Amino acid sequence: MKSATSSSKSWFYPTLWKKNMARFWPVWALYGLVWLVALPLNLMTNYRISGSWSGLDEGANYFANYTVLEFAGEPSVILSAGFAILAAMAVFSYLYQSRSVGMLHALPVKREGLFLTNYLSGLSFLLLPAVAVFGLALLAEAAKGCLNAGALGLWLGCQVCYALFFYSFAVFCAMFTGHILALPAFYAILNGLATGLYMLVSAVLRQFVFGFSGIDGVERAALWRTPVAKLIDKVGATQEWDEAGAVVLAIRFQGFGYALVYALAGLVLAVLALCLYRRRSLETAGDVVAVSWVRPIFKYGVGLCAGLAFGSVLYAWLGWNLPQGAWTLLLFMLLCGAMGYFVAEMLLQKAFWVFQGSWKGCVLLLCAMTAATAVMELDLTGFERRVPDPDRVVSLTLHGPYTAPYDDGRAVRLDTSDPELIRLVTELHRAIVEEKDAIDRDRSHSGDWYGDVTLAGGTVLRDIQKAGSVQLWISYDLDTGAQVRRRYDDLFLTADMLADPDSAAARLQALINRPEVTWYGYFPADISGWKLVDAYLTVTDDGQQWAENAEKYGEEYADRYAEEVQAGRAAVPQEGWDDLLAAVQSDLKAGRIGRRYLLDDAQRQTNCYYNDLELTFYVPEGQAAGTETALAADSTQRANRDRTHSVTITVQKTATDTLAVLERLGLAGALVLRADLP
Incomplete structure (x- = not known):
């Protein structure tokens, strides 16, 4: 039902803004109090110009030049992300009750004006306290004789950027649901969905696909879509020390450009949220998902994520008593995927008995999961069998395994563009691929890996290792600019395999014992100046x-x-x-x-x-x-x-x-x- 709110042409309603500020004052007051304690009060009570006070040996100058910038990083990101969802839940809470949403939209106001007023109200919860704290911190630093307006300006700029993004993202999420408890859940899940889904898919692919290492570019893209982690990683203050590590030579703030990028993304999200708000049906108050075209995405997405996450957990807990492998994992994934699908359907329909009308969609999801598993496990794409032509390899990196003796050369790593070493690595890689079936079979090896060995002279060596497993990562840089990466986590090997010169185990041991490889375990190429x-x-x-x-x-x-x-x-x-x-x-x-x-x-x-x-x-x-x-x-x-x-x-x-x-x-x-x- 469209609202009848079309009489007023205003885009902003001051009375509603004031009402929101007065009604939801605990949100902005608490946010401001946190920063009031962290910045001006902290400086005034715990720091002096130099020396120590209250057990702290940092002076006020250190606080003004470094601590303020440090607060602009991780603490600000976490606080902004948390209070942004509280602000959005407060100002848009009327959308989640039929009576309040109907009453408010019956008033002679434009939808656009109603949205903009509420949006700016919530944004004010974050920005006005930050501006007030900025001013008080300036006065506190001036009183202490350590005024650094530039550092405080950077702190305030970060608050504005974080607020624009996280609050806009929270409002965007608010437009997709009609249930107030679903909003923080969607907000938290979507904030970490990209990285979480990448990790889940990668973990499952390592079970299905022999040698799977990762998907080029996807991990970086997933991190960009995990704003809390990205901002914490990139934004913050660093210190440059002297050689003795006793004196700070310079303090630098890095990553403000990342904050600006997310702020621009926040503005885009705000516009998209307005578009959704204009088309939002008022009757969806109380629904978990308020947008019709998102409902199938929600239930299939919940089913897929439940299958990947809980299926992997059950396989890890219970799979030891069952045949190891992809098909056993698939059984757990299908079970958990079906449960996740029907739980999502229950939430959408607000009923428990949903099986009769939705079983076809569940079957479709399970068939898709089975087909994807078959493609990967049977290597229909040829991924597992692909070994680069050594003539096309420009350089490569090989690292792992950990070896005996346990000195500084124990961690093997090779970075080379030597054609001979490249040839040897590709031959090793090809031998691993050819022994895939044996390696998969031996993963469940339950025999005794240690035993006694009698030497030729009759000496008995006790508890000698006869079998084990190693990890190996290979990354090729091709002449086309492409990169081929493989990761083998459990390459099983025995003493008999090492005795066979054509086996992958023997080839690996021969490779890591070449003098040019072992040298780099201890020294760089040139130690003439040492x-x-x-x-x-x-x-x-x-x-x-x-x-x-x-x-x-x-x-x-x-x-x-x-x-x-x-x-x-x-x-x-x-x-x-x-x-x-x-x-x-x-x-x-x-x-x-x-x-x-x-x-x-x-x-x-x-x-x-x-x-x-x-x-x-x-x-x-x-x-x-x-x-x-x-x-x-x-x-x-x-x-x-x-x-x-x-x-x-x-x-x-x-x-x-x-x-x-x-x-x-x-x-x-x-x-x-x-x-x-x-």
Whole structure:
């Protein structure tokens, strides 16, 4: 029914605006109180010009120059998002009761004017307190002698942008429902729907599609459609410190452009909300979904999301007792999808008995889910079988798995444009694809992954790893500019597979043990400017602590804490540092040290000593302190600041040059093979 409100031509009604401000004062008063406490009162009561007061060592200048900008980031985003929905629920609450909506639209006012007045009323709940707090904060900073109008202006600008977007988005959501409790639910769900749906679909695709890594560009697009997360990630203050990390050199505010983009999007949403309001039927008050063409989207969307989310949860909880695989997951998804569909239908029809008239739509949803599963599981698109032509690959990145020994080279990562390495990686990739069926079958392997191994001399090694699984990610950059990515989370392997040179497991182990690959686990390409300033060899107590633990607590306890038998470190004499470094580099380049093992097997136990070399370097200013491939960014930044970097590398039996230097320095006697420990 269209309203009869067409007599007045005004686009704004001051009386209604004043009534909204007076009626819903707790919303804007509470919002203003929060910022009043956070900014001017906080400055006046807790900060002084310098020194410390009330246990706080930051002065008022620090507050005015940094804390204000810090508040413009995450705290402002969260507060704006929360109070925006409260404001929208307040000023548009009349839409959700038949009596109030009929009475208000019977008045001689335009729909456009009614919408605009209520829209501006709610927006005033957020903007007017922010302006008032801005003015009070200016006075407080002036009184403290730390006036920074620019920082406060940025804070106010962010409040305006956030308010425009989140409030407009809340009003936009309000136009789709006739139930006041559905409004905050829709608002919260739609704020995180894009990222949540992407994560759900990706998780399910990893079950269905062998090697699935992600969908190019979709993750970034999903983050843009998750405004709270995007703004928290991009908007905020950063500090630039001196090399010692003691003095702040500069404070910068970043991300205001993102806030402006969302503000413009908010204006667009406000216009769309007005269009919906003009066509809104008054009889939809009380309906969960008030727009007719959205109703099928709602019920099919709820069914799909319920199937993906709750089906995955049930599969994780109950699927261990059932055959593992995509078809078992599909059964749970179909069950949960049907339940979600009928629950949505109940909400739409405001009744519990909805099966007779809506079962056909449910069948359609379940058939679509089954067809999509079949396409993915049977690889009808050829996605799983696709391996790039090595001649078309410009560069690639490979990272994973974690390997033994557990020194600084344990995390394997390779960034290369070397044609030979590219060829080897594509051959490895092709072998993985060919072994897909065996890998899928072995995912449910329930045998003993550890056991005793008897060496040729009769020595028995206990609890040696015989099977395991590794993770591998591959990303190809093609000459067309395209990118091919694959992610394999559970590549099962055994000692027998490693013994077969044509198997994927053996190819992977051979690849990660090429000298040019192992080198980057410890050092960058060029360490000519590095200077060795300290060197140690970790030493053990020859099993004495293990024997004591075994006697007191049993062998199982002793084995569990066997890694803790290292008693200390033996310093390498300074006169031997250069020779030791040259020997380590020589062995690394020849593949005699740094050898990686996919299984903690007998070969690893008989080749690796229990001893590690710990080398500390002085790094020239401006030079990368860690490897570009193996070290995390924060570790590199910290090392650049400290200008020292340590490398830990396990001594191995095949490292002839390194062992010769240790022998000459009188340290070889401290070496203990892992296989020789009790």
